[in-house]
Amino acid sequence: MKGIRQLLLLLTVSTILSACNSSPSLPPPERLAGSWMVSAIQDKPVIANSKAKLVFSEENKLSGSASCNNISTSYSSHNSTLKIAPIATTRKMCAPALMKQEAIFLQSLSKVKRFQVNNGELSMFDQQGMLQLKAKRTEH
Template sequence: MMKKTYFSLMAALVALAVALAACTPTGGEPESIAAPTEQPAAETVEGATDLEKTDEMSENGLQGVRWVLVSYLNAAGETVEALADREATAEFGADGRVAGNGSCNNYFAGYTVDGANLTISQAGSTMMACTDEGVMEQEAAFLAALQAAATFTNDGETLQIANAEGATVLTFRAVAPTALVGTNWTATMVNNNREAVSGLIADTTITAVFTEDGKLNGSAGCNNYMTSYTLDGGNITILPAATTRKMCPEPAGVMEQETAFVTMLSQAATYTISGNVLELRTAEGALIVSFMAE
């Protein structure tokens, strides 16, 4: 009965994903987020103190690792390899939250661990639709498999998640996160300084290189910029940038995009690296720029 329910759930999610693909938002629209119908906080183990819960969560080997999907159980009950050009990921936090990319959308959920038992709540996610073949189907199966989690095994390099019937529904490999310093970062999304985030104008490139001596430089789209930065844990301070003084008449809008990027850059308050993606955000949590490592 449980197996039929699980496969029915995955089939329903696949159908929903295909329907979503018919209404893909434009790159200029800010992304929206669908909250789960129920997103409970991570539950404590009955009779355990907060300290004991924290110790158990930290000793399971799930945290501090970026897990990248290798294979998953699809709606037909077949184990298939993950798409080579579309990563699905999971990162387990000490606060009882798991988040990552489902193949197209970012997602978040709660999780609890009790020995080898793993429970993951229904996930919320952004609501983009990706039209590349198989992407939305993989994401639907991936999210359904996460919610079906019952147990896990982890040898430090490979994480396997099984459902209540003991079938392996997800297999991940461990990947070290990309370093902030010394990496060539290329922007994929930028804030236009009008409370919206969009992809870059076609045929423009924004880059960033953080050096060990606290310097930050790159291309803002037309001109080169240079500034300095300091780190304090996950917090970052970036001083107002100086730039060269060229004028680029084409492509249309490049100078406005550059001005918005340079202006917003000094408002950065936090940074996060998830795999090969770097995000800079304001103190209020607004996305300033999303970079991808080259």
């Protein structure tokens, strides 16, 4: 009987010690909320100074600039999935190159189903896993 008590005591102490032993914790996952300057659309760099930008709010609103026009919509995300509602845009005319980039940007954004954030870089993928947009976190 004494041997069983010692074994139970040893097992209890061992369990407590292993529970207290903290393994190195993983860094918290980076958040989607915030401002992002788009750096590439369908793996092609954006036109310099085109100001393609996405702003994800904590209240699930998505706004920004598609290169020329402002955008506005809502989104929902869970883990790494992302659902973007239909996108409203302003209707300004810009240089033809910016208008073409904007059309591709809007088409790509509407295809996004999944995202990944690593080291301040946002990658957005379609249903098939093809990279649609890449962006870098900004302050504003």
